[in-house]
Amino acid sequence: xxxxxxxxxxxxxxxxxxxxxxxxxxxxxxxxxxxxxxxxxxxxxxxxxxxxxxxxxxxxxxxxxxxxxxxxxxxxxxxxxxxxxxxxxxxxxxxxxxxxxxxxxxxxxxxxxxxxxxxxxxxxxxxxxxxxxxxxxxxxxxxxxxxxxxxxxxxxxxxxxxxxxxxxxxxxxxxxxxxxxxxxxxxxxxxxxxxxxxxxxxxxxxxxxxxxxxxxxxxxxxxxxxxxxxxxxxxxxxxxxxxxxxxxxxxxxxxxxxxxxxxxxxxxxxxxxxxxxxxxxxxxxxxxxxxxxxxxxxxxxxxxxxxxxxxxxx
Amino acid sequence: xxxxxxxxxxxxxxxxxxxxxxxxxxxxxxxxxxxxxxxxxxxxxxxxxxxxxxxxxxxxxxxxxxxxxxxxxxxxxxxxxxxxxxxxxxxxxxxxxxxxxxxxxxxxxxxxxxxxxxxxxxxxxxxxxxxxxxxxxxxxxxxxxxxxxxxxxxxxxxxxxxxxxxxxxxxxxxxxxxxxxxxxxxxxxxxxxxxxxxxxxxxxxxxxxxxxxxxxxxxxxxxxxxxxxxxxxxxxxxxxxxxxxxxxxxxxxxxxxxxxxxxxxxxxxxxxxxxxxxxxxxxxxxxxxxxxxxxxxxxxxxxxxxxxxxxxxxxxxxxxxxxxxxxxxxxxxxxxxxxxxxxxxxxxxxxxxxxxxxxxxxxxxxxxxxxxxxxxxxxxxxxxxxxxxxxxxxxxxxxxxxxxxxxxxxxxxxxxxxxxxxxxxxxxxxxxxxxxxxxxxxxxxxxxxxxxxxxxxxxxxxxxxxxxxxxxxxxxxxxxxxxxxxxxxxxxxxxxxxxxxxxxxxxxxxxxxxxxx
Amino acid sequence: xxxxxxxxxxxxxxxxxxxxxxxxxxxxxxxxxxxxxxxxxxxxxxxxxxxxxxxxx
Numbered sequence: 001x002x003x004x005x006x007x008x009x010x011x012x013x014x015x016x017x018x019x020x021x022x023x024x025x026x027x028x029x030x031x032x033x034x035x036x037x038x039x040x041x042x043x044x045x046x047x048x049x050x051x052x053x054x055x056x057x058x059x060x061x062x063x064x065x066x067x068x069x070x071x072x073x074x075x076x077x078x079x080x081x082x083x084x085x086x087x088x089x090x091x092x093x094x095x096x097x098x099x100x101x102x103x104x105x106x107x108x109x110x111x112x113x114x115x116x117x118x119x120x121x122x123x124x125x126x127x128x129x130x131x132x133x134x135x136x137x138x139x140x141x142x143x144x145x146x147x148x149x150x151x152x153x154x155x156x157x158x159x160x161x162x163x164x165x166x167x168x169x170x171x172x173x174x175x176x177x178x179x180x181x182x183x184x185x186x187x188x189x190x191x192x193x194x195x196x197x198x199x200x201x202x203x204x205x206x207x208x209x210x211x212x213x214x215x216x217x218x219x220x221x222x223x224x225x226x227x228x229x230x231x232x233x234x235x236x237x238x239x240x241x242x243x244x245x246x247x248x249x250x251x252x253x254x255x256x257x258x259x260x261x262x263x264x265x266x267x268x269x270x271x272x273x274x275x276x277x278x279x280x281x282x283x284x285x286x287x288x289x290x291x292x293x294x295x296x297x298x299x300x301x302x303x304x305x306x307x308x309x310x311x312x313x314x
Numbered sequence: 315x316x317x318x319x320x321x322x323x324x325x326x327x328x329x330x331x332x333x334x335x336x337x338x339x340x341x342x343x344x345x346x347x348x349x350x351x352x353x354x355x356x357x358x359x360x361x362x363x364x365x366x367x368x369x370x371x372x373x374x375x376x377x378x379x380x381x382x383x384x385x386x387x388x389x390x391x392x393x394x395x396x397x398x399x400x401x402x403x404x405x406x407x408x409x410x411x412x413x414x415x416x417x418x419x420x421x422x423x424x425x426x427x428x429x430x431x432x433x434x435x436x437x438x439x440x441x442x443x444x445x446x447x448x449x450x451x452x453x454x455x456x457x458x459x460x461x462x463x464x465x466x467x468x469x470x471x472x473x474x475x476x477x478x479x480x481x482x483x484x485x486x487x488x489x490x491x492x493x494x495x496x497x498x499x500x501x502x503x504x505x506x507x508x509x510x511x512x513x514x515x516x517x518x519x520x521x522x523x524x525x526x527x528x529x530x531x532x533x534x535x536x537x538x539x540x541x542x543x544x545x546x547x548x549x550x551x552x553x554x555x556x557x558x559x560x561x562x563x564x565x566x567x568x569x570x571x572x573x574x575x576x577x578x579x580x581x582x583x584x585x586x587x588x589x590x591x592x593x594x595x596x597x598x599x600x601x602x603x604x605x606x607x608x609x610x611x612x613x614x615x616x617x618x619x620x621x622x623x624x625x626x627x628x629x630x631x632x633x634x635x636x637x638x639x640x641x642x643x644x645x646x647x648x649x650x651x652x653x654x655x656x657x658x659x660x661x662x663x664x665x666x667x668x669x670x671x672x673x674x675x676x677x678x679x680x681x682x683x684x685x686x687x688x689x690x691x692x693x694x695x696x697x698x699x700x701x702x703x704x705x706x707x708x709x710x711x712x713x714x715x716x717x718x719x720x721x722x723x724x725x726x727x728x729x730x731x732x733x734x735x736x737x738x739x740x741x742x743x744x745x746x747x748x749x750x751x752x753x754x755x756x757x758x759x760x761x762x763x764x765x766x767x768x769x770x771x772x773x774x775x776x777x778x779x780x781x782x783x784x785x786x787x788x789x790x791x792x793x794x795x796x797x798x799x800x801x802x803x804x805x806x807x808x809x810x811x812x813x814x815x816x817x818x819x820x821x822x823x824x825x826x827x828x829x830x831x
Numbered sequence: 832x833x834x835x836x837x838x839x840x841x842x843x844x845x846x847x848x849x850x851x852x853x854x855x856x857x858x859x860x861x862x863x864x865x866x867x868x869x870x871x872x873x874x875x876x877x878x879x880x881x882x883x884x885x886x887x888x
Contacts, residue, residue: 071416158722163364164349167356196354196376199336203352244352244377337852414868421846425865429838432857434849435869443848443869452846453838457853479837493843493860496853532839556839748856 014098015072017054017091017105021063023253024052025107028066028092033085035094036245039201041289043076044246045085045092051249054092054100059288061108062260063253066092068100110258112221116272121308124224127270127278128301134282135297143204143291144168144298151302164198168205172302179216179306180313184231188238195251196243204295206247209239210254210263211299216307217257218267225310229257260288263296270304316391317366319374319382339383339397343752343789344390348398353378418446428452432495433482440483441465448473448480455495456482456537463544466537470548479556480549481535486513486749488535489520495535497718497749500787504529505564505626507557509550511536514662515569515597515615517745517783522619522809524785526630531562536570543574547581554584554592565625566592567618571667572599585609593622597667598686615668616811638812641805642819645739648775649823653738656817657731658702659724661717662783665743665810666704672814673700677822683707697731700821702741718750725761732765732776738821739777740765743810744799746784746792753790755798762802777820779805781813 020028027033027049036046043054053062056070076098083095091101119127132148139145146165149158151172160166171193178186191209198204213232220228236255239248253259266281273281285300286293339348351357353374361371366382374380381398385391415421422428431447433440437460444454448469461483473480481488481495487510488495492503497513501520508530510516516533523530534553541547550568557563566588573581573596582603585592592609595618602611610625612618620630656673660666663684670686680686683694684704692698694709705717705724717724724742731737740762744754751757762778769776780799786792796806805820807813847854848867857864 074416158726161722162349163360164351164357167360167363193356195356196352197356197360199349199351201352201379203354203357205356242356242376243354246377247352338855341852341855414866416868418846418848418867421848421865421867425844425846425863428844428846428865429841430843430845432845432847432849432853432864434847434853447846457849477837490838491840491843493862494856556837560839749852 014101015068016101016103017066017068018057019061019065019067019108020102020105021061021065022107022109023050023063023258024066027052027064028087028102033087033092035079035081035083035085037081038076038079041073043073043079043094046245051246053246060260060262060284063108063110063258064249065108065260066100066102066105108261110261110264112218112257114218114222114268114272116268118223118271119273121312124271124304124308127273127275128304130275130278131266131270131282131297132301134279135286135294135301138283139286139294139297140291141294143198143200143295144172144208145291145294147172147208148298148301162199164204168194168197168208172205172208175212176302176306179212179231180309182231182310184234187231187235191235191238192242195239196247198295200289200291200295201244202247202250202289202292203243204291206239206243206251207289207292207295208299208302209235210250210259211296211301212303212306213251213254213299214257214259214263215267215300215303217255218264219271219304219307219311221257222271223311224271224304225307226314228307228310232257259296260285262288262293263300266297266300267304270300316386316388317364317382317384318391318395319361319366319368319370319380335381335398339381339394341752342385342390342394342397344386345383345394345752346386347382347384348394349382351380351382352376353380418443422446422450430455430490430495432457434458437461437483441469444469444480445472448476448478451476451478453479454481455488455535456480456485457496458482459484459538461539463539463542466539467545467548470540470545474548474552479534479552480537482537484539485535485537487516487533489516489530489533491532494748497745497747498533499524499747499783499785501533501785502529502787503531503562505531505562506622507531507560507563507566508533509536509553509557509566509568510534511538511540511550511570512597512664514743514745514783515595515664515668517662517747518615518665518668518810519567519569519595519619519622521783521785522616522630523623525808526619526623526628528623528626528628531560532557541570541573541577541581543576545577547573547577547584550581551584554588558588558590564590565622566590567622568592568594568596569615569618569664570596571664572596591625593618593625597664597671614671614811615664616809619809638807638816639819642816643824645775645777645805646820646823649738649777649820650735650774652735653774654821655697655736656700656702656739656741656821657697657734657737658741658814658817659727659731660702660704660741660743661706661724661745662743662810663704663706665783666702668810669702669741669814669817672811673702673818676815676818683709697734697737703727718745718754721751721754721757721761725757728758728761728765729768732768735772735774737776739779739817741813741817742778742780742804743813744780744782744784744795746782746788746790746795748789750790753795755790755795759798759802762799762804766803777805777817778803779807779813779817779820781807781810783810 027047033047036044045052054066086093093099175190194205216228239251262284269277269281336348383394431452431454434457437458440458487498501524536549540549623630670680677700681690681692681698681701846865854864
């Protein structure tokens, strides 16, 4: 890789991606594309089949992610929205000469089945508790993170500060009740009152919803609660058109049980792992984005709990 | 409160991070809130509910980003908006953002002539960053806490071999060459040097020196662990040596809690050799050591400032004057029978400690979550008798900003204490300066007003005593802050020590000489 | 590269690692600051985990 560019205004770098998500791979291979948006932590590329995100290593692999070295991303420079992105022999080529080579990229395909044996409900609940405390300590709580205290656990939690959390709370409760009762109509209604709500590029409630949905689907695939994929998929459908394009992409992936590897690993570790593995997974997950990671962790905590309740009721 | 939004679509890279946008805009004085949200239907609804309306909101679509700003007045709003525009525009804010390095090593390559690393990463990682810095010949200001003492010693040994200073870990404040590092106040230059293991202690002493018309040469923070026996006072000794050699320094103030036994001996030995007079305040230490010669041993931060000023030829007020006594008795006369106790609710841990030093002899046992006398330890959540709570302690700070910035818990606690019929006086510290809330008085005043009327409804008089730690050079506007508090009937003392004395006077209706009640 | 003398009396040239607002405050006082956009190493740090354990999380 050539030496630091971007910074000095010289020609940009040509990094080699080391991972490309399965869904990203399918999208890029078939269609022309253009830059949807360009932020410090990501370059989002719009294809006819949907978005693809060029992100740094630390962001984690995921269905829509193309991971490159962080410094390379930092050196990509300003790439205007709407400018064309071409797929060629060299890889993904951007207007300013920045080029991501895919020849060494491994296709990241998320596994549905957990490694390791499912723990008993009591142990899973303990892990949920550990995840919650770790998120409270290490996460950024200005998204829906403050709901961690309000829902299940804290007595005398401080009043919610954000008007967005205040608006979310009753509908989160409604959604969880609906899931427990397998009431799809109610669940969709509650979801509609959550999608698009909250701060951040991906609204905090969306990230939380993604966490809930991924947990329900993966739980269901691995023996906690059952037949949730259809249910969740319908909830996902109800999200259409209510939030930004970027966030919607992640919601749809989550409705199919797919998410950033740090998030799915957290679900897996809560259900099959030891407390220190859970802690490590939370630490990785909360680093995603700004509040996104913590918000997804909130969703995972709520989702796995809901899955346990579904299993108990069965 | 005025509200306005700025919207952007497909923002370019130079927008830095959303955190930076909201943080930066919120730092503009008078801007209460700046939230960054996508213009989704639900967000627009919430925004409308909290008063953000107007064509920019209505016209924004789900892929637009909204920065919603709530400001106190037109001037702040204008500044907030221009700050937002600057941060969001593709040409603005560029240099700083583009130049951000991804590691200390990179940064050293970019700026090889650097001489100070300012480190505020989580404690587990701070040692590594500091070692890289020291290895490259930089001094270090380490704000991070939870760094093991052994690591601290290792760092400081490495640094002192190279004649470099490590301020910290757990160092919140320093003023070097009249530049504030971390938190701190605007203090005029002058002849007094400070060496402090405590951030708020440094703030209190430096602002008192300023209020007495004098100033400081350097205020070197050593971090809370420097005088432990494990670390042995490495930075403190270095700092003392630097101040000996500094031409501008005529007198030195040393502030800390009592050191470890071994370190106490070596500290006193170093001080005795000092050619310049040293004022020593080890808050909570038992007795004055002997043979101090020209050096002075003082009990409180207030006395430390006063004594240092006198040494360099200035004057200083200390004892409560007759006007303050009158105020105190007026307050006391309004108390009801049941009201007996002082309840200190502190953001600054050292000030909480100082209050206990002052209150103890006058009131008897003082309960605290960070007590002077371990026998009177309580959990921070419920007061008992005369109590001083350090609300900056771990148990309160998880998931929130420090109480100097975030007043939520203190305001709740004010109400709780007011409901208790035995509460006579609330004792508060209000910090101004860099790193503190942009409008502490504005945060506290409504809570105090509500508390006083709650008490009045129950035929009690809630007395509130406070000291404002700041100077007229601080951005929060010292006189505006003081006035706001005074308008709510807060009794303002000129120092924290005086505030504690006044509280004792009021609560005991003047019978403070260790009498049993 | 060894530095001669210390900080006292010299112009401060800082590198800020961690909370961005410290860098901002320094710049507002006219100090030159190099910013490091610090992110912890991925994979869950051993130390961090130990600390969290001690805190009883």
